[in-house]
Amino acid sequence: ETGVTQSPTHLIKTRGQQVTLRCSSQSGHNTVSWYQQALGQGPQFIFQYYREEENGRGNFPPRFSGLQFPNYSSELNVNALELDDSALYLCASSLVDGGETQYFGPGTRLLVL
């Protein structure tokens, strides 16, 4: 196991609602990245946080936002949920901002009805 934990494990929401997903990074890791994995696809990069600042962002709309806390844990917030937001949301922690192995948590499976 990587030591990266995520909560909740599963979540069901309805269209238009808001959701907050949480991630605790591996001990000593100061960088957290979030990915969205739709069924049958590879993970798609949402954004990365390094020392509490957003350090890079993929092609996701502003209703996807995040936070990183002083203890390096992180949150992913999604507003105005759409049906296509149904996916596995993965966080990955690493030691530095880029160039290092990313260790994935078990993910949160979100279903939007």
Place this chain on the structure above:
Amino acid sequence: GQQVMQIPQYQHVQEGEDFTTYCNSSTTLSNIQWYKQRPGGHPVFLIQLVKSGEVKKQKRLTFQFGEAKKNSSLHITATQTTDVGTYFCAGQNQAGTALIFGKGTTLSVSS
């Protein structure tokens, strides 16, 4: 934008047969990483390749990084049922902040 492509998308083999998945990037990569995801699971890091032409082995798995650092392959010798899953390659993006994943190759093995 930067893209990483993998082939084949699916591969079914008989136990004991070999398996290879190929990965190609639209841009030169600083490094490439390989992950395995079991059904219902999350990606698990297998290996990272950094040097041009690098070859690394992990028991029955052989990983190669191309000379131009734009392609890579994973070869499994004598597959076992425990090898079942989806294998992803991932390259670092230009800014070095994200991994760009291929769509993966799903391997099934029948005994």
